[in-house]
Amino acid sequence: MYLPDEVEKILFTEEQLKARVKELGEQLTKEYSGRNPLFLCVLRGASVFFGDLIRNVECPLEIEFIKASSYVGTNSSGEVSVDGEMPNISGRDVVLVEDIVDTARTLSRLKALLMKEAPKSLKVAALLDKPSRRVVEGFKADYTGYEIDDLFVVGYGLDCDMKFRNLPYVGVLKG
Numbered sequence: 001m002y003l004p005d006e007v008e009k010i011l012f013t014e015e016q017l018k019a020r021v022k023e024l025g026e027q028l029t030k031e032y033s034g035r036n037p038l039f040l041c042v043l044r045g046a047s048v049f050f051g052d053l054i055r056n057v058e059c060p061l062e063i064e065f066i067k068a069s070s071y072v073g074t075n076s077s078g079e080v081s082v083d084g085e086m087p088n089i090s091g092r093d094v095v096l097v098e099d100i101v102d103t104a105r106t107l108s109r110l111k112a113l114l115m116k117e118a119p120k121s122l123k124v125a126a127l128l129d130k131p132s133r134r135v136v137e138g139f140k141a142d143y144t145g146y147e148i149d150d151l152f153v154v155g156y157g158l159d160c161d162m163k164f165r166n167l168p169y170v171g172v173l174k175g
């Protein structure tokens with residue numbers, strides 16, 4: 001298996017991720033049955049999770065992408081930027097798909113921006129959550145894969161300086 005020197009240990013294996021994402025997909029299938037939701041992927045980190053998640057949701061969904069970034073290296077810059085055009089979400093049941101909730105600055109900002117576009121509903125699905133790092137008090141995703149400790153993780157779409165997104169597992173970066 002490809003285990004780069006920078007990765008200290010594997011936190012969630014490919015098999016564990018597959019099983020958990022299937023469960024999340026089943027929950028979403030129940031919630032959105034009979035509806036036509038719009039799944040909105042937050043690029044780039046959520047891309048791998050998004051690709052797996054939507055294939056586990058059994059309803060006529062549509063997909064869109066939004067680009068937001070808030071990190072430089074392993075330290076949060078505190079800045080959130082949204083690039084490009086806002087997708088048309090007016091009147092839609094939107095599921096915003098993110099890789100990880102950390103301080104929650106990114107998602108709270110994005111949610112506020114998206115709410116201005118008058119979606120019918122807006123829910124958040126995040127693969128990982130680091131509750132101990134929260135800056136935006138009380139923020140919680142509607143669907144969460146795993147809660148983790150204050151660790152910097154990479155793989156399954158998550159990066160450090162744009163690297164390691166291709167790892168099929170979630171691993172902890174060496175400190």
Ligand code: IMP
Nearest residue numbers: 045101102103104105106152153158159
């Ligand atoms: P927040 O705004 O602090 O919640 O940060 C959210 C963004 O920071 C995520 O979408 C990730 O891109 C990035 N991030 C936070 N923690 C990690 C991590 O452990 N590994 C990789 N990226 C992370």
